[in-house]
Amino acid sequence: MRALLKPLLTICLFAPFAAYAKTGDVTTFTLNNGLEAVVIEDHRAPVVTHMVWYRVGAADEKLGKSGIAHFLEHLLFKGTDKMEAGEFSQIIAANGGSENAFTSRDYTGYYQRIAADRLPLMMQLEADRMQGLKLTEEEVLPERDVVIEERNSRTESNPGALFSEHRNALMYDNHPYGIPIIGWMHEIKNLSREDALEFYKTYYAPNNAILVVAGDVDPEQVKSLAQTHYGSLIPSDTIPERVRPSDPPNRAAVHTVFEDPRVRQPYVIRTYAAPQRKAGDQKQAAALVLFAELLGGSGVTSFMGQRMQLEQKISLNQAAFYDGVSLDPTSFGIYAVPAPGVGLTKLEAEMDATLAAFLETGVDADHLARLKTQVSASEIYALDDQSGTARRYGEALTSGLTIKDVQDWPSILQSVTAEDIMAAANAVFDIKSSVTGWLVSDKESAK
Amino acid sequence: MIRFIALVSTVILIAVPGFAEVKIQEVTSPKGIKAWLVNEPSIPILAFDFIFKGGASLDSDEKQGATYLMTGLLEEGTGDMDAADFSRATESLAARFGFDATRDSVNLSAEVLKSNAPEALALFGKAITAPAFNQVAVDRVKNQVISGLKSDETDPSAIASKALREQMFPDHPYARGVEGTIETITALTTDDLRAAHQAALALDRAFIGVVGDVTAEELGPMLDALLGDLPTVGPPLPARKAFSATGGITVIDHDSPQSQALWAQKGIERDDPDFFAMYVMNRVLGAGGFTSRLTEEVREKRGLTYGVYSYLASAEFGDYIGGSVASGNETIAQAIDLIQSEWQRIVDDGVTDAELDAAKTYLTGAYPLRFDGNSQIAGILSGMQWQNLGIDYIATRNDQVNAVTREDVARVTKKFLDPDGLRFVVVGKPVGLDSTK
Numbered sequence: 103m104r105a106l107l108k109p110l111l112t113i114c115l116f117a118p119f120a121a122y123a124k125t126g127d128v129t130t131f132t133l134n135n136g137l138e139a140v141v142i143e144d145h146r147a148p149v150v151t152h153m154v155w156y157r158v159g160a161a162d163e164k165l166g167k168s169g170i171a172h173f174l175e176h177l178l179f180k181g182t183d184k185m186e187a188g189e190f191s192q193i194i195a196a197n198g199g200s201e202n203a204f205t206s207r208d209y210t211g212y213y214q215r216i217a218a219d220r221l222p223l224m225m226q227l228e229a230d231r232m233q234g235l236k237l238t239e240e241e242v243l244p245e246r247d248v249v250i251e252e253r254n255s256r257t258e259s260n261p262g263a264l265f266s267e268h269r270n271a272l273m274y275d276n277h278p279y280g281i282p283i284i285g286w287m288h289e290i291k292n293l294s295r296e297d298a299l300e301f302y303k304t305y306y307a308p309n310n311a312i313l314v315v316a317g318d319v320d321p322e323q324v325k326s327l328a329q330t331h332y333g334s335l336i337p338s339d340t341i342p343e344r345v346r347p348s349d350p351p352n353r354a355a356v357h358t359v360f361e362d363p364r365v366r367q368p369y370v371i372r373t374y375a376a377p378q379r380k381a382g383d384q385k386q387a388a389a390l391v392l393f394a395e396l397l398g399g400s401g402v403t404s405f406m407g408q409r410m411q412l413e414q415k416i417s418l419n420q421a422a423f424y425d426g427v428s429l430d431p432t433s434f435g436i437y438a439v440p441a442p443g444v445g446l447t448k449l450e451a452e453m454d455a456t457l458a459a460f461l462e463t464g465v466d467a468d469h470l471a472r473l474k475t476q477v478s479a480s481e482i483y484a485l486d487d488q489s490g491t492a493r494r495y496g497e498a499l500t501s502g503l504t505i506k507d508v509q510d511w512p513s514i515l516q517s518v519t520a521e522d523i524m525a526a527a528n529a530v531f532d533i534k535s536s537v538t539g540w541l542v543s544d545k546e547s548a549k
Numbered sequence: 550m551i552r553f554i555a556l557v558s559t560v561i562l563i564a565v566p567g568f569a570e571v572k573i574q575e576v577t578s579p580k581g582i583k584a585w586l587v588n589e590p591s592i593p594i595l596a597f598d599f600i601f602k603g604g605a606s607l608d609s610d611e612k613q614g615a616t617y618l619m620t621g622l623l624e625e626g627t628g629d630m631d632a633a634d635f636s637r638a639t640e641s642l643a644a645r646f647g648f649d650a651t652r653d654s655v656n657l658s659a660e661v662l663k664s665n666a667p668e669a670l671a672l673f674g675k676a677i678t679a680p681a682f683n684q685v686a687v688d689r690v691k692n693q694v695i696s697g698l699k700s701d702e703t704d705p706s707a708i709a710s711k712a713l714r715e716q717m718f719p720d721h722p723y724a725r726g727v728e729g730t731i732e733t734i735t736a737l738t739t740d741d742l743r744a745a746h747q748a749a750l751a752l753d754r755a756f757i758g759v760v761g762d763v764t765a766e767e768l769g770p771m772l773d774a775l776l777g778d779l780p781t782v783g784p785p786l787p788a789r790k791a792f793s794a795t796g797g798i799t800v801i802d803h804d805s806p807q808s809q810a811l812w813a814q815k816g817i818e819r820d821d822p823d824f825f826a827m828y829v830m831n832r833v834l835g836a837g838g839f840t841s842r843l844t845e846e847v848r849e850k851r852g853l854t855y856g857v858y859s860y861l862a863s864a865e866f867g868d869y870i871g872g873s874v875a876s877g878n879e880t881i882a883q884a885i886d887l888i889q890s891e892w893q894r895i896v897d898d899g900v901t902d903a904e905l906d907a908a909k910t911y912l913t914g915a916y917p918l919r920f921d922g923n924s925q926i927a928g929i930l931s932g933m934q935w936q937n938l939g940i941d942y943i944a945t946r947n948d949q950v951n952a953v954t955r956e957d958v959a960r961v962t963k964k965f966l967d968p969d970g971l972r973f974v975v976v977g978k979p980v981g982l983d984s985t986k
Contacts, residue, residue, distance in 0.1 A: 146591060149918055179839065188849060191839035196907045198914010200838075215918050247852025254807035255855050255875050259705055364804070366699040402625075402633045403640065411689065412633065418693050442692060472640040479643030479662055485592045486922045 128495075129321040130505055133329060135337045136309025140495045140505065141324045142316035144488045150317035151489045152224040153213040154232070155496040157312070158305035160283040161207045161346055161430070167297055169285015172205040173249055174298045178212065179203075180241045182234035187241050190227055197223065207279055208429040209500035215489060218318040225331035232306055233335055235299075242295040250291065253284050261362035262541060269539045272356050273373055273433060276347045307338035312499045316492035346430055349375070352535035365543040370450045371437035375535035379426035379511075381504050387426035388514045389526035390434060395473050396523065397460055398422030398436055403469065405460050406436070406453075416444045416452055429502045434530050445549045446540050457531060465520035477515045571920065573930065573940055576759075578769035580777050584757035585930040585940065586768055589923060593663035595761030596923035597670075598931040599776075602754040604654040606722040606787050606866055608745070613722075614694065614729015615737055615745040619680075620650040621690050622742060623657075626681035635676065644669040646676070652727050653865040654935070655749050660924050663762045666771075674775040680746060682739045695731050705809035705875075705976045708801055713811050713871075713974045716799070721790040723867050751783030752776060758930025760923040790867040792816060794972040797985035798885070801976045808881035808977025809873075812888070814970045816868025817861060819936055825949045826957040827861060827965055832908040833900045833958075834891065835859025835872055840907065842895070846887050847874060853884045870965070882981040885973055892968040899959035913947040 127143045160171045181187040194201045199216030214224050257263040267282045274280030284290070313332065315324050352375060379387040398406040398421040410417040420438040436457070440449045484491055498508045542548035574586045605616045624639075624646060625632040639646060642665050647658035657677060661669035701707035715724045728734070755776065759768060792815040817827050835843040835858050847857045859872035876884040900908075920926050933942050975982055 146589075147917065147920055149921060188839065188845075192907065195838065195840045195911040198911055198916075198918070200915060200918060215921075217914060217917065244850065244852030248848055248855055251807065251853070251876060252855035254877065258806050259809070259875075364703040366702050367696050400636055400640070403636045408633065415689070418689075418696050439696065442695075468637075472637065475641060476643045482592065482594060482662060483645070483660065486594060486596075486924075488921065 128505070128509070131321075131325050131328075133308065133333055135333065135335055136307075137311055137313055137328070137332050137335070138499065139313040139315070139324070139328055140492075140499070141319060141321040142314070142488065142491055142495070143319065143321065144316060144485075145318050148218045148318045149215065149488075150218040150221050150224075150315060150319055151213060151215050151492045152221060152228070153211055153314040153492055153496055154228050155209055155211040155312040155314065155500045156305060157208075157310050157344065157500045158210055158301075159206050159208040159500075160281065160285075161278040162305070162342075162344065163278065163281070163301070166289060167293065167301075168281045169249065169283075169290040170293055170297050170301050171210055172284055173246065173290070173293050174301050175203050175205045175210050175212075176245050176249060177237055177242065177298050178231055178235065180245070181236050182230050183236055184230055184234060185227075190231065193223070193227065199224075205283055207283060209497065211496055211500075213489075213492075221315070221319065221324070222327050222331065225327055229331045229335060232308065232311065232332075235302055235306075237295050237299060239295055242298065246290070246293060249284070250287070253287055253290060257282070257284065258287070261360075261364045264362065265360040265539060265541045268360055269358065269371070269373065269537050272358060272537045273375075275349050277349045277430060278346055279430065279432070304338075305341065307341060308332055308335040309337040310341050312496055314492045314496045316488045344429060348430070352532070355533045356537040357539075358537065359540045359542060359545050361542055361544055363543050365541055367439060368446060368540065368542045368548045369437055369439040370446050370453065370538065370540050371435065372453070372536050372538040373433040373435040374530050374532065376424060376432055376434035376530050377426075378428040378430065378432045378501075379498075379503060379507070381502055381507055384426070384507060384511065384514050385518070385522065386526050386529075388511070389518050389522040390424050390530060391426060392470065392473055392515065392518050393523045393527050393530075394422040394424040394434065396465060396469055397457075397527075399473075405463075405466075406438070406456055409456050409459065410438060410452060414452065416441050416449060420453075427497050427501045427503070446542070447549050450538065450540075461524070461527060461531070465523050467520065470520060470523075474516055477512055481512055571926070571943055573943075574765050575940060576765045576768050576772075578772040580773045582752060582755070582757070582772045582776055584759050584768065584772055585934060586763070586765055587760045587926055587930065588762075588764060589760050589926075590762045592923070593762050594923060595659075595661050595663060595666055595759065595763050596927040597659040597661075598758040598924065598927035599657040600756040600931045600935050601655040601657075601750050602653065602756070602865065602935060603749055603751075603783060603786055604650050605652045605725070605727040607748050607784065608722065608725075608729070610725075612733060612737065612741050612745070613725050614727075614734045615741050616655065616749045617650045617728050618687075618690060618694060618734060618737060619742045619745040619749065620648050620655050621694070622682055622686060623648045623676050623680050625686040625690060626683050627675040627679050628681060630675075631681070631683060632686050635672070638672050642669040642672065644672070646673055650727060650749075652723060658924060658927070666763070670771055670775055677750065677776065678778040682742050684739060687739060687742065691734055691737070694728055694734055698726075698728055698731050698734070701726075703803075705803055705805060705807075706811075706873075708803060709809050709811040709974045709976045712799055712801060712976075713794070713813055713972065716794040716972055716974075717792055717813055717869055718790045718867050719793055721867065722787050723790060723864075747780050748784050751780045753781060754783050755779075756931045756934035758927040758932075758934070760927045760930070787866050792867065792869050795986070796967075796970045797972055798982055799972065799974045800979060800982055800984045801974065802978065803976045805977050806878060807875050808878050808975050808979045809875045810881060810885060810973050810975045811871065811873050812971050812973040813869045813871040814967045814972070815965075816863055816870050817965050818868055819863040823957070823961045823964065824861075824863065826953045826961040829905070829908050829912065829950060829953045830895070830900065830958045830962055831859055831861055831870075832912055833904045834895050837908070837911070840911075842891050843872070843888060846891060847876075847884050851883075851887075853877075853880045853887075857884070857888070878978045879980050881975060881977065881979045885975070885982070889968060889971060892966060892971060896962045896966050896968060899955060899962060902955060905953070905955055905958065909950055909953070912950045916947060
């Protein structure tokens with residue numbers, strides 16, 4: 103439902119490689135007011151995905167106002183000067199459309215999927231709420247309760263989610279990535295209508311937005327429609343530069359034990375500070391993507407899977423994960439779930455031994471070749487995934503990357519060598535930059 | 550001597566406004582395996598979707614979880630390939646295979662590149678027809694399943710779901726979890742898995758949808774190679790079970806700041822002539838995302854929950870109408886009260902013309918959006934066959950939605966909805982709620 107937070111721990115075999123329509127099917131333009139647009143053509147069905155992405159996310163919030171980006175995302179479904187509260191969703195539904203919105207660390211996005219001939223209406227509605235939001239206390243307060251219940255459902259009821267928040271706070275000493283996207287409960291409870299409006303007025307403007315339209319559309323027509331509906335919006339000259347507080351040097355490894363009596367399956371997880379994909383400079387991130395797959399992609403063919411799960415039989419499940427799409431430096435992670443009877447002390451020691459063994463052994467050339475085959479194939483599979491392609495452009499463009507970076511990504515992945523991977527691996531495995539956590543029901547029994 | 554490659558018995562051209570052309574061909578393979586095919590040559594990939602009716606409901610009480618475990622093991626080795634060999638071969642071909650079991654079915658899927666489709670499908674076929682069930686893999690996957698079952702012990706939704714299904718369908722496979730129990734999983738043998746494989750993947754229960762760059766003539770032999778070695782006839786299916794829960798509230802104590810509630814009442818069969826009227830009704834009542842009555846009353850007006858919804862569960866061996874809501878321990882009683890009131894109000898007053906029109910335009914407009922990829926369409930084709938909907942269903946489905954009148958809704962709510970028969974299971978520390986009988 104509205105407000106799908108991006109999971110903090112995303113493990114998806116195909117996601118790192120995917121995906122983009124072939125360059126020829128993607129066109130771009132920028133309106134005079136600064137709105138950037140990407141059009142992805144797919145004429146197989148008369149359907150369109152219409153998305154507006156803002157270059158603002160939870161990591162842009164003021165201290166003490168955690169959760170305001172996500173709360174505002176909820177409130178965008180209330181009224182405007184022209185629309186009653188809830189009317190937006192009613193109009194979409196009455197036109198047979200599906201819609202939703204999402205907030206992440208670096209972006210906030212809104213989308214509809216609908217019959218292609220309704221595109222002008224979608225633009226009209228989305229443009230209206232870009233600058234015309236109207237909020238009353240009567241609407242804001244119940245919606246804040248909704249967000250509190252959302253936090254209860256997603257986080258408070260789930261020890262794994264609480265643990266993830268705790269580790270994340272330890273991971274980023276000074277950078278706001280350490281603050282949960284949904285916000286800390288005690289701060290959510292104090293968010294006000296004024297907080298929401300201030301955030302809205304600061305960040306919601308055409309020159310801070312990216313329009314992505316994918317589907318059965320003609321790029322020239324999209325441009326002309328965008329001019330009609332979005333063209334008159336007024337750009338802001340006060341959008342803050344996206345410079346977040348950065349982290350000091352990492353001087354000591356952190357180890358934490360999170361106890362919750364609801365935990366039935368303990369595990370150990372570690373994240374290391376890692377670079378992100380940077381505009382014009384994606385090679386190291388590409389090497390880390392392939393490294394994560396080699397080390398802990400597949401449960402049975404990866405290095406960790408082979409050694410820990412199949413040979414030593416000490417883990418039920420284990421993986422490495424890395425997502426390089428991030429405005430600021432991010433993290434590279436590994437985790438292992440113990441087989442019955444295996445304590446976390448032993449499991450963590452063996453996880454360390456496995457990492458050391460990888461660095462010793464080096465890249466399995468056959469495995470790397472298979473991964474590159476999958477990279478090539480993902481370009482073909484992506485042609486069958488219109489909204490996924492749209493999402494990837496929006497995510498990249500709000501995370502400091504350019505259209506060229508998105509389109510260059512597959513060839514950069516293909517160009518990564520075993521040496522590149524080993525260099526990236528050696529650089530990322532700095533124990534002083536890491537946070538290791540145990541999730542347990544009680545510390546003693548999990549050792 | 551093969552006299553024909555494939556028999557194309559029906560070709561139907563769908564031309565509904567808002568749809569891409571969906572041209573379904575019914576293909577019968579030389580060995581007699583039937584499938585529905587949409588030829589889609591614009592992208593060089595093929596998507597297959599297989600539904601085998603029965604699923605976890607075929608397990609005996611003692612062997613519950615066998616079908617689920619068996620399905621999970623299909624990707625863990627075949628013939629002389631172990632799990633890693635199979636996985637490496639899949640990676641080399643960049644094929645995407647799916648293996649899943651539900652209480653009603655085993656669902657298998659394959660997305661493969663046209664360029665290596667024969668090799669990829671041969672590999673998939675080996676996995677389906679000749680699983681190895683290596684003991685080492687069996688033990689490993691068992692432990693993974695057991696780990697998930699342990700985690701369910703403290704998961705509010707899993708706790709509620711277990712209690713509710715035991716009340717709804719006692720002494721029936723539907724009372725059980727698909728994954729089995731820690732005790733039954735632990736006791737399963739390789740022989741049990743082989744038996745489950747033969748029982749669950751029988752060709753007389755298979756429904757197949759295919760979309761992609763393949764012709765009917767090419768598809769027939771492919772299907773024979775893929776599935777020809779499976780048993781032709783499956784064992785008897787369980788009988789249908791009447792909904793058995795009574796109205797009331799069951800509270801299960803669980804330490805959490807929020808209470809999770811699930812509810813259910815007797816259902817409607819999928820092939821009941823009133824199904825579409827109920828389907829449209831439920832769009833107004835609770836299925837409607839941000840525009841349903843339940844969302845309006847419980848979430849939008851009062852902020853009591855992040856999500857509340859109701860649904861029609863019309864399944865192979867039993868039916869119910871269910872719903873879900875989570876709310877703070879202090880507010881869950883109020884949320885349940887509102888849900889009961891809305892259940893009663895739609896019985897008493899029906900729906901307005903505006904609500905009915907909005908529901909219809911949404912449902913008819915949203916239907917084409919489901920056809921948004923080869924594998925999605927393949928899944929629709931197999932699902933249509935399973936539900937016996939007829940090859941022209943895509944063309945007529947929206948007409949059936951549009952035919953529903955206010956009078957129909959008024960009649961079916963009185964016939965099927967049962968406000969006093971709602972059973973709520975509440976997991977948490979709800980204030981002001983006690984279990985009733």
